[in-house]
Amino acid sequence: MRTEDEQYFQGLEAELEAAFDVAERAKERGGDPKPEVEIPVAQDMADRVENILGIDGVAERVRELEGQMSREEAALELAEDFAEGRVGDYETKAGKVEGAVRTAVALLTEGVVAAPIEGIDKVEILTNDDGTEFVNVYYAGPIRSAGGTAQALSVLVADYTRALVGIEQYNARQEEVERYAEEIALYDKETGLQYTPKAKEAKFIAKHLPIMLDGEATGDEEVSGFRDLERVDTNSARGGMCLVLGEGIALKAPKIQRYTRNLDEVDWPWLQDLIDGNYYDDEEADADADQDDATDETAEADPAETDDGDADGDEPTGPPRVDESTKFLRDLIAGRPVFSHPCAAGGFRLRYGRARNHGFATAGVHPAAMHLVDDFLATGTQIKTERPGKAAGVVPVDSLEGPTVKLANGDVRRIDDPEDALEIRNGVEKILDLGEYLVNYGEFVENNHPLAPASYTYEWWVQDLEAAGADVQALEDDPRIDLEFPDPEEALEWALEYDAPLHPEYTSLWHDVSVDAIRTLADAVDGGRIEGDPDGDATLVLDYTEPVRDALETIVLEHRQRPDEGRIEIDDWRPFVRTVGCEPRQAVADGATLEPDGREAAVELERTWSDDDLSERARTWGHDEDGDNAIEAINEVAPFRVRERAPTRIGNRMGRPEKSERRDLSPPVHTLFPIGEAGGAQRNVADAAKHAETMSDTPGVVELQIGRQRCDSCGTETFKNRCPDCTTRTTPDYRCPDCEQRLEPDEAGRVECDRCEREGTCVEIREIDVHEEYRDALESVGERENAFEILKGVKGLSSRNKVPEPIEKGILRAKHDVSSFKDGTVRYDMTDLPVTSVRASELDIDVGQLQALGYEEDIHGEALIHEDQLVELKVQDIVLSDGAAEHMLQTAAFIDDLLEQYYGLEPYYEFEERQDLVGELVFGMAPHTSAATVGRVIGFTSAAVGYAHPYFHAAKRRNCDGDEDCVMLLLDGLLNFSKSFLPDQRGGKMDAPLVMSSRIDPSEIDDEAHNMDVVSEYPREFYLATREQADPEAVDVEIAEDTLGTDTEYTGFEHTHDTTDIAMGPDLSAYKTLGSMMDKMDAQLELSRKLAAVDETDVAERVIEYHFLPDLIGNLRAFSRQETRCLDCGEKFRRMPLTGDCRECGGRVNLTVHKGSVNKYMQTAIQVADEYDCRDYTKQRLEVLERSLESIFENDKNKQSGIEDFM
């Protein structure tokens, strides 16, 4: 580690320690559930694993093994330790297996996610039909967060430990095997699996698994075929099991095989068959295997031959193209527009590179394009994309080429400035091209996607120019030359002088037009004329015809259409004219020879080629059909080489909108103090303090379920953590529910009555004087009721011991308008985005502040002086959105008051403006995980996202494809978090900081981040390889992985593209600013009409199919089997009570699903289907539904009648 990195981390840790000291002192004084800070600091992964599991000795053993072997091997090694009792204190075999499995999962997930504690419910020993014992592992839904590999390996570890402790294999019964197959299909239908094994495959796996996979029911739908099995408790789908079998074993079979090979005790020979797909009956399998071999051979031989053929003849008949994929269009949602259909011309053009705010599952889009798609795209908006991954977060990159639009006045313009985009937006008639779409090389590595043919861009061209022998350095140094944006004359000169292709700036999209179209264009140019000074700002004027207009629009060339005057005007015409094989010739008017000043001199345009000049190859060159791609023809007629400008278009649609919002429970909670129903629907503590059920009740006294605590010194029973009489700390008072015997928890924390064999509890129903508690709390913090608008409590506590939070904390939260999450912390959610270099100017800070944070040099090694110099971001520094900063200031004010008024300490933060936040520490914490990561605030952005180093996000196990997570102020977490508040239910320990990482070790983060490329340019070979659609691994571009474990592992994140500001384009997606769902959908359909790359009928069809129909059908179904609810007391009834009124309170009962909610989209859907000309099938489905609605909601005898009824 470099010394500056070490200093950085020490700085963070010193700050952390200071805050820790304050928190420890505060906790000693207060009435919190524990007198100390409850988030342990973990230095490394080993610590986190041990902390999350709570098994002593694991950390030490993990550290021992870490240097010697991979993490997977370490997991197996630990399994041996568990089996032999060297680690963990388990007496039963089941316990040993459980410990080993949990540890393996924790290890493989770096001790960050909750899967090891929440995803594995238990391990039990059951009996086979032959009387032998086998292991049953009980998975639960949260195993999802472990990912496929860890899931699969957990099975392997269970099997290995099973073998070591001497338990037999599981022999699945036939009906159990069938059940697995049915259940997986059901789960896939209900919830969806990343990979769903076919029935045969699932049965094959089930039959061969040496341990039984079981789990909790996670859905309501039940299997219909194989029900009520003896060894399967439920008829519902068991989500955890389905995930492990499908996404784990089936998908990761090759990975598991790597480890089974090395283990003598574990023999999974069937894995090979699974990988090969030979899962049929044995006899069949043999035959099939033979056949497969045979086909394999021929299959292998075939491409080889074709390859040879290609090499020999050197005659591919079409350009290299990726295949269309329509997956991203599935489940299209109303109001979230499609930006481009798969591979559609006019859609986003793939450009390779990584911008500084890019990489790690993001997509760079020009900010002008964001505005032009009616603001539906904003920084951080998620898009579902065709390739290389499934989804990406959108980032603004203005060094890309912008979109090209046709305006109502006939101008076709490329818009490279977001300001221009806003100005002309209302006049846009058609978006002909969405501009470039930046994807970095690492994305292709991460997704293992073959490289797609690259757009011809400046980065590539300049290397072509160099390869052609030009002195690029000299050209770059020439101040008169802008190499990236040259004059047309210069571009032509270079193309003609060197054997380099034409500059991309003047290369049109010839591959999108047909050979016929360029004939048309060449003829049009031949018949065209030049107006104006031929050496100055001359304009090419062509006759207006539809074919010419269409061709120019398709090749995306800027021009002006003047249909009324019958002309089309093109500026900067020379490269275009030359490319279509026409020559401008200086002609002298009137044939007069001696006019001295040559004023009448004009330029004549002449087509220099005839159709016969084109080779057969050029004429038939195409992808979908012969001759649909003119690039080869252009290369034959142009006097220079022309490369394909944009061979790869990437389809995408909007996914989730970006997010930057405070996290409030619903309804929001200020204090985790229970008030039952007494506070009304608002859960207002003040109301509860006055509430009386009847006239004879004392106001404010409420019956509540609450934990009983006992003061050990004076014996007082209370629910508080500090004795109200002698202020000693109290302990939970456990008793046996049967015999009332007082119980003490054992070492493992279990409380059991030996006599009655029942679990003890300290929870009791008790009358609490909320009024008194509330008044006392107000008094103790010295606040009056008018300090806040409302103080909201909770109805009841869901934690095991039901320990309430001191109301004082809630009073101060309410005062500062912050609310509490289920664990006592105040949180703010933001969409994750990566950034590797920043400038002070865009972060709303000054250079001095950067310097104070240890930033001394810019990315080029120059001293940091200016506000617009780029500096490389340190790994734990984060940028807050404006909203987050505002919320952090409120939280800080709350913490300061809390320290002063509740704990009696000095305030800690004392912020006056948001600049004071710079340098402060926060926790980053992602859902499904149980470890927080310490981060440091470096600045602010107007984008509604949380920008941070990709490693910071990866440490929280997030990527940036639209994921979101939260930040908490450091001292808030330390002071207010308590495990005692966490719900005692599945998933309750998720999204809670059970442990924190003080520094990021790049080797211990989600390895997805290691695939990010960190170079400033991609080599020319890379671009050439994309044309071959090469495997990404076959190309040499440095990725982050290459520096792991070296001194430079925290630094050197270079980028290929800059962007002016990390917050450009709209601050919020139109999806969030538009009001109703109808407004959003109208805008979505309107946009689909404007975009050349979008088929609006398909969009309408999909909106109906995936949004309206499911909604209508679902609501109709819900209507005819609905629950009812009492409007007065909220009591729910499975069926309408025969009394008609509420059986509880006599109040009015009403439906929960009304006519209005069932048919709200009916007319809209019919209208959309009609207007956008949807298929008959779709229209008929709507018709049938409409009639169903009529039949249910209309009285047949009361319908509008015709005149004949009265005759």
Add this chain to the structure above:
Amino acid sequence: MPLEAPARIVSELTSRGYNAEREAVTRLAAAEDPNATLERVLEEIPDDALVVRTEHVAAALSTAGGASTDAAADASAGSGSGADAAVGDDTTAADSTPSVSTGTARDEGNESTTHSPVETEGSAPAGRSADPAQRSLEIVGDMTGQSTGTGEYGDFVSVFRDRLDRLGAKLRGRINHRPATAIQSMPGGSEVAMVGLVNDIRSTASGHWLVELEDATGTFPWLVMKDREYVDLVDELLCDEVLAMEGTLADDSGIAFVDSMHFPDVPRTHEPSTADRHVQAALISDVHVGSQEFMADAWNAFADWLHTPEAQHVEYLLLAGDMVEGVGVYPDQDEELDIVDIYEQYEAFSEHLKKIPGNIEIVMIPGNHDAVRLAEPQPGFDEELREIMSAHDPQIVSNPSMVTVEGVSVLMYHGVSLDEVIAELPESKASYDDPHKAMYHLLKKRHVAPQFGGHTRLAPEEKDYLVIDEVPDIFHTGHVHKLGFGKYHDVLAINSGCWQAQTDFQKSVNIDPDAGFAPIVDLDTLDVTVQKFS
């Protein structure tokens, strides 16, 4: 008599848009040159006729022969072998007439002469006359066009109250019932009884069962002890069915211990009515036209069979829903449809229906695949769909409906609730393999779909059309695609199979359908024979 001849004639007729009476077809087939005769019949048939009737054939034959109007009259009277001879005579005559048929027709005619010496077998057409006068068909409980519910809360309440009133009436006479609220105030230890809807069933920690009964005044909990002999009945209970309980109040009057349970049930004394003559009905369902799995060959074989003498007594065809595969019944259904257009599906179904002899009376109800509302009761098809299916003039009534055929009452219900009965009850009491046993439970509960809120969907109407008010003689359902029949308290329960081969979905959930069967019921004896066509 070879089967091909009538079959060919029927398909020829249907291809030209005509339906045919069985007798007419028989006579045509028996003609010496059936094709020529057919041409003649079609030429002379009135423009507005949709069904080729015996009279038309007779007329054609008589004009052709000009001789034997008597014979024709005889034939139409259906008088056995004498008619045969007459037909034989006729055809000879027909053959000699100057025919307007084209050459090809004549060729075909020549071919078909090889089939013509049928009359030598002499047995076939005997007694097939379907004398309309002898027939009777009456519908009760058809709510088509009577849907008055508007989906309000009150509509739901009325439905359930109506259920309790009507089914409760069958129980109140048997016990000394008290309202729920009255029971609460009775002294502990009293003998009490109550009639109500099952509101909730749950087991207690000690393994007993707590059944909450609800009536118009409120609810009351009844405890079924696990060691009582009738505890087994708890397994059969469904929420929202009506039953009566008798028992003893606990000391605090908060609960009653059940001593006996009573179901509305079919009285053991029930004696089914039968037809006065030997006449049969075919009970089928789940045709699923439009599905790629629709078994057209089996259906055609069935239709052909109906044209044979063997089927001469089949005068009624009852169809218990799912005429077509429908649209949008499950996601991405269009990919598995043979006919994607819903109207074309019904048109195709109508074509298939035309192959059924025109003098067979058809009654049908919709199912969950049909283009009507899914919520039950389902009204019969709307005018547009009726128009499409009008050729055979079927009676289209709501699901469920009670159809009385020559005195025999048949309760037709599509059967969606069977899924629920099978899911909720233990396998020994109801399974897909014995669908009729699941039907027994519905008969016992006297309700076709008791449980609210699960699989079955309810559309609230002013009364509960799903109550089995009168005990039917036959209970006919479909939906589960399994064939099964049996008798419960002398009520014949039949779940007909289907005409759709196993779908991928059924394969995946382990259902092997009984496809291509037609159960035939003798209405005079209520005996069942099953004809197989696949």
